[in-house]
Amino acid sequence: MKRYPSFRILVAKCGLDGHDRGARTVAISLRDAGMEVIYTGLHQTPEKVVNAALQEDADAIGLSILSGAHMTLFPKVQKLMQEKGLKDMLLFGGGVIPPDDAAALEAQGIGKIFPPGSSIPDIVDYLNRVLSERQAKKEEGKDSDSGPR
């Protein structure tokens, strides 16, 4: 099996949405897959989520929304991440989200949105792939930043 570094994932629930089966299942399953997972619990504000991700030095925020508020909450979290300079951190998510909305969010630079029925191995593979790519890019960036010796 391919070994990946242990990524840190913040699984988050925002607003008053109480549907946490998906978030809890994903959080535990990612942990079982060898990642470090922080679960925020229910009823967080976007500010709290982004602050927690910053403090925890997360590689990704996974936002689960089944309340219909996805078009409000995803962009809000994304904007806060930008404001805090978290440009290397991935924002992805899932929930009861119509495909058109998911496409619109993905077009805005948000990572993959997983609909109901998504499989855990798919989510794990996606994170390992995207986060490894990001990490590789970051390393490259560091090398070129240091300039010629």
Next chain:
Amino acid sequence: MFDKGKIEAIKLAAEGEGFDKSTPVLTDSGISLKPLYTPADIASIDYFDDLGFPGKPPFTRGVYHDMYRKQLWTRRQVCGYGTAEETNERLRYLNQSGQTGLNIVPDTPTIYGRDSDDPLCEGEVGREGVAVDSLEDMRDLFAGIPLDRVSTSVIYNYPILFCMYLAVAEEQGVPFANLAGTLQNDPFTIIAGAKSWITTPRGSMKLCVDVIEFCAQHLPRFNPVSVVGYHYREAGCTAAQEVGFTLAGGLAYAQAGVGRGLEIDDFAPRISFFYNAHNDFFEEIAKMRVARRLWHRLMTERFHPKNPRSAMLRFHTQTAGSSLTAQQPLNNIIRTTIQAMAAILGGTQSLHTNSYDEAFSLPSEPAVKIALRTQQILAYESGVTRTIDPLAGSYFVEALTQELETKARQIVEKIDELGGMLAAVEKNFVQQAITEAGLQKQKRIDSGEETVVGVNTFVEPEEKLNIEIMRLAPELEQKQVERVKAVRRKRDGKRAQEALQKLEKVAREGKNTIESTMEAVKTLATTGEIGQIYRKVFGTYTDPGL
């Protein structure tokens, strides 16, 4: 029920048939199924003690003497979105289409006891239900609907909306004694299942019992509590856990009512239940039969009621939302049909069938119509209603019913050990058990051990969505925000504050809060203001996490 010698002979002959038992075949609750059931599997059943006649204890065969031969189940589709006016329109549409009872769901902010202009609610106003900020919204919701002519179910777990409903009834000139319907009012399910609380488990429980007490005194035709298994199941639990958790919850409410000085027979006949109808067809039917039988046994053992109806479990059913797939959504119509059939064969008193598009959004009007038509086709064309409890006596169904009862009773006893349902919920026991069961199910689906058509088998990778998705007008939230602000401007603010202060005092003194809540809603005190009193008096509650 059978001759002893014959049973032995059948047992022997069945062994001799040599069915392959090498691979275990499990139900959703993990019960191991035999390839074939025979009379030997139900030889220990006593017809009178274990089954009885419909309408008679232990009610295994149904709660009414004639069941659907006399009256079909109530077709009760959940309804609620946007503003009160919009929901009122759809309620009237459903009634014209042949629906026989109302089933109203408020939006998330209302459920959490928050006003539409609360910053925490941004993006959620009117999304998953109807926004009810004040008595004005409730009045619009029921415009043109005489409350003494319909039975009204409100999916709400605190006295706030109940008191608004009572205030509208008063305005319509309907005496409380003529009101028929159900308030969900199940604190355990909102703490451990739906996770939509206003205050602590203990505070929520106190307010719940206030409603039970008030109804025992003033609303003889109204169910003050609907003990919900639906949310636990949606959150991931098994059929056996669904029965165990609900019955443990029901027992806790019965105990609490007695603790308030009520006679068990004054209120227990009005404790109702609400179950999920999931995919495992026979286990779901067995589950509903077990719920009735075990409730009868537990109530009789523990409370010795004189009225048999105190131990008679009536229930509403909703098909399983969590079984609906985003992939190939029209397949969901078939899933819903099978689940609805299980509910009918399980003897439900009312039914909501989900719409095929609910993995994406609230249902569109055509999707809602097919869901209702599904019930009507089952009711009028399939013939399943023609005889009562048609699966009774099936070697398999009766054996499964027995096994599931044993499992469910063990769960009730485990909760007894923990100190009852309130303690079990406070200790995060129920929540963790549900998550664990949901996780196991996800693993079975991911490994392919459990098949989901269109998801892990018969997949169409390039699938294009070919259904219309219901869209809510984006300006809806702003409209509702303006509305609650207008209510606060136009009301007599001083009167509202005084009523809220009085409510706070009554709540602090531990007295029944219903009358003072009713006074408060009449001054146009808002859902959020009353919710704030609950949070202040009983405390806020934070998700204990994983």
